[in-house]
Amino acid sequence: MNGLVQRGICTELKVPQNIAYLLNDGVTFFLTGYKVLQSQEKRGFVRCARLMYNGKVELVYFTSAYQPLSALLPKIGIHTFMQILVNLLGKILEVEANGFLDCHNLDLSVDKIFVDADTHSVFLIYLPVSVPSDDPGNANFENELRADLIRLIQSTPNFVSPTMAEICTKLADGTMSLERLCRFLTTRTEKNSKPCGKGQPPLTFTAINAPETVSFHITTPEFVIGKNAAAVQGAVTFNRAISRVHCKITFAQDRYFVTDLNSANGTFVNRTRIEPQKPVPIQDGDVVRLANSDFMVRISGGDAE
Known part of the structure; x- marks a missing residue:
């Protein structure tokens, strides 16, 4: 998504409580992608509405029900972050598997990844536009994603641990697909899960x-x-x-x-x-x-x- 802003495809608007993007050229708006996004609203995408602003398409994302990951990082432990990371990668894999959506249209900056603080479910912002891509197979997208996650982990003081160091090593391994990485994280999350607490029978x-x-x-x-x-x-x-x-x-x-x-x-x-x-x-x-x-x-x- 940041690339779309840098290329002038859209402009982020400042609106109270929510997030909005203005498409600088209405031709880029992808109606089919927007319809798919609406049908997937309950499957991990932030609810979106299309408006008109000064003759241009404006997309408003209703984020007030969730917390940005950036706000949660100082408050959560390693195990919770791993659960959120598994949910995030799972959503990205679903986008890759959807023939009408494009991973490059996701905004994956740390303040635009939204989380339900109770369930740790992840909700993403997706911009329904159709623009040419110079990244067949999403290789550049995945490399940037891995690098961003490594930087995020290494810059969070409460994530300093052998477990997170191991995860950074896996993220840096380009031969490990996102699907394999997600499975690895799921396994590590299960191993690190606390056993039944007092009073909880299996x-x-x-x-x-x-x-x-x-x-x-x-x-x-x-x-x-x-x-x-x-x-x-x-x-x-x-x-x-x-x-x-x-x-x-x-x-x-x-x-x-x-x-x-x-x-x-x-x-x-x-x-x-x-x-x-x-x-x-x-x-x-x-x-x-x-x-x-x-x-x-x-x-x-x-x-x-």
Whole structure:
């Protein structure tokens, strides 16, 4: 995105609370990309609206519900940052896989990466324009991204540790794809996750009558499930109807909850569909359905309530 500003494709406007860009040439506006962006609003993009300003297209991004990563860095630890980094790379990989979106149109400056402070979900600003690119295969984009992340880690005092040094080494390894890097970070995040806290019994989430064995042993306060292995802790790949990021299981107030993450085909608890983004209690013996696949909940020691 910074490159688009430098090339004169757009100009950033100062607006209260939110962020806006003015397209200097309306011809560059990509309507199909804008429509895709709207349909993906709940999948990690900051909500956007198109307006007209002095005869030019203005794109306003509503960021007030989130916190910029730059504001969170002094407050978070290494484990939380690793979770945010996994979510960030997962979103970038989704953009690369989308035939209508272009990674070069993302604004990945540290004050333009937005985070839900409660869930650590990442929300990105994407500018729907169509301009020629001199970076086939996104090689330059990925190199700049890696370099920016290394600089960010090395300039954050509370990130000085062997773990972060190892991550910087992996980022600097150009032979390691972003997908492999995301998987590595996911594994490191799981290894560094705290075991069950006092009063938190382990929960096992096991597929029923599935074509392959899938079972997750959950011991952390939050565990995200979906079919995109790069973006979740528990990957379910045998059912295309399950969303890339489908639901999450959380432990709070001495009980477990399941929350639907705006999945396409829904999450059900004992055959009752639950509302998106509203945690619903689950207990030992419950059956949770993701789309049309059932999973048995088992909590060590019986009921978690």
